[in-house]
Structures are given as structure tokens and as C-alpha cells.
Amino acid sequence: MVAAEQVLDVEGHPCVVVDRAAMEYRVVTTDSEAVAQERRDTSFMSRIGRRPNTVTVRALYELSLVVERGESVGIIGRNGSGKSTLMKLISGQVRPSSGAVFASSTPIMLGVNAALMPDLSGHQNVVLGCLAMGMSRQEIDAKFASIVELCGLEDSIYLPMKSYSSGMASRLRFAIAASIDPEILLVDEALNTGDAQFGDRSKRRMDQLREQAGCVFLVSHSLDTITKMCTRVIWLDKGHLIMDGDPSETVKAYQDFTGQLAKGNNMSAAKIRDEARASLQMTEVLARSKMRRSRA
Numbered sequence: 001m002v003a004a005e006q007v008l009d010v011e012g013h014p015c016v017v018v019d020r021a022a023m024e025y026r027v028v029t030t031d032s033e034a035v036a037q038e039r040r041d042t043s044f045m046s047r048i049g050r051r052p053n054t055v056t057v058r059a060l061y062e063l064s065l066v067v068e069r070g071e072s073v074g075i076i077g078r079n080g081s082g083k084s085t086l087m088k089l090i091s092g093q094v095r096p097s098s099g100a101v102f103a104s105s106t107p108i109m110l111g112v113n114a115a116l117m118p119d120l121s122g123h124q125n126v127v128l129g130c131l132a133m134g135m136s137r138q139e140i141d142a143k144f145a146s147i148v149e150l151c152g153l154e155d156s157i158y159l160p161m162k163s164y165s166s167g168m169a170s171r172l173r174f175a176i177a178a179s180i181d182p183e184i185l186l187v188d189e190a191l192n193t194g195d196a197q198f199g200d201r202s203k204r205r206m207d208q209l210r211e212q213a214g215c216v217f218l219v220s221h222s223l224d225t226i227t228k229m230c231t232r233v234i235w236l237d238k239g240h241l242i243m244d245g246d247p248s249e250t251v252k253a254y255q256d257f258t259g260q261l262a263k264g265n266n267m268s269a270a271k272i273r274d275e276a277r278a279s280l281q282m283t284e285v286l287a288r289s290k291m292r293r294s295r296a
């Protein structure tokens, strides 16, 4: 029930608008009881065309967000809460099962955007990856040396990708994605691997990109990093949006929640989560860029 509502006029153009987006996956399972339960819970009509041994995984329940230029949005939550799914929806890697996601320009997800070809050399993959991000051949030639320097693969850049270790491949992927200055930058820290030396170099480039970007989304399990770097924090739990607001307040509530869970106080943890969710200001996206927020 709506207790109070307010209309927000969003100034200028938002960078990202998530409009009632939800994401569910159909997955094969060997748990016959789960399949039977799903059959009991769903209508015959909705099961037409589905494979019989599959169940639905709800990665993200309906969620709306408006992110403006200048915002640095941290996304926190336990394992499996939907953080990477939200990032993939924003980057366009996957389409929502329902709802829509709009972006003012192509979002760049550091580390995973480039789909590399194992039979091609690192050099050829740099060219392909950069072309795919919309760069011209001249721009690629001009940036090639700095890409190689960033990934530190001077000795193997002309060798086939299939001869790279997984760390080397992920460094190349990062360097390709980091070679353009995106307006919308997505960083999923869990996806970035590499040794300590690369860690320093990639962090410097990430800081640079963050400063230049219009808006940044950051997934990290380091709450310190999130508090330091973000102007707004979103807490997700089991696919539900729990909190969306001030970094210190949101991180504190999340820490209280996980602290209670760690002590085995599941009821207290659930209370913290439910109270946070009860005071969440829901965003509703209205036609023609008018956004309305109402307190649920």
C-alpha cells in the first residue's frame, strides 16, 4: 500500500533507467521434488513449451531505478542476491524477462565485454574487441601500445589467445574494455582477476575511468571500497531491492544484517532486512522521462 508519494523531476538526462525489470532463468534440475512443486505452483498454460525437468530461478524481482550523471552506484548483497544479474541487464549482456532497461550510451562492463577468439592472437583480438566497441582502425592503432602496456602482455601479444593462462586472458579483456572512456562504466570486481602488479595498474586505470565517466556502477564484496567510492548504494537480497540510498546508512544496515546472520540470529536479521525494505522509496518510471517515486 502506498503511504506517501512524491514526484521527482529528474534534471537533464538520466544515464540509466531500469523500468520494472525482472530476470528469471529456466534451468535443468535433477531434483524431482522441485519439478513437482513447480508443477503444483504453476498453471498448465504457463507450462506449455517448457522442458519437463526444468525449474525457474528468479534472479531479480521487478525493480526500477533512475541513475543520473555524476552518480557512482555501489551494489551490495550476499552471494546469489542478483548483483551480477543487474549489471548484466544494465550492460545489455542479457535482456530482462520483463520490463526494460534504457541507457543514454553503450555501457561498458570492465573485464567481460570483449568476447575473445581463442584461435586469434592477442593483437587480433584487440583489433576485433575495439572495433566491436565502435572504434575506428586509426583509433585502435593509436591506442594499441597503451592497451599492451596496461595488460603487460608485451611478450605474448602476437601469440594465439588459446596459449594464454586464464589470468592473462582476463588482463587482456580488461585492457580492451578499459581502452575507451565510457559514459556509463560498470565494474564487477568479482570478475577481475590478475596478479598484484596488474592489480595496481588496473586500479589506476579504473580510477581514471571513474573520474571521467558520467556514471559508474560498482559491484564489490569490499564494503570499504563501496563506502569510499560510491555516492549511492543499492542493497539486494535474494533478488529483491532492500535499500537504495546513502552509502554509510545502507552499508551499516547491511553489516547489521550479515552480523546477525553470522551469529545465527536469523529472526533479527530478517527484521533488519524487512524494516529496511519497508522504508524503501520505490521508483516508478512514467512515460516521457517523468519519474515518480512513491514510498511503499
Ligand SMILES: Nc1ncnc2c1ncn2[C@@H]1O[C@H](COP(=O)(O)OP(=O)(O)OP(=O)(O)O)[C@@H](O)[C@H]1O
Residues within 6 Å of the ligand: 025, 026, 027, 057, 058, 059, 077, 078, 079, 080, 081, 082, 083, 084, 085, 086, 190
Ligand atoms: N545464467 C544463469 N542461469 C541460471 N541461473 C542463474 C544464471 N545466472 C545467475 N543465476 C542465478 O541467479 C541468482 C543471482 O545470481 P547473481 O550472479 O546475479 O548473484 P550475485 O549477487 O552476483 O552473486 P555473487 O555475489 O555470488 O557473485 C542466483 O540464484 C544464481 O544461481
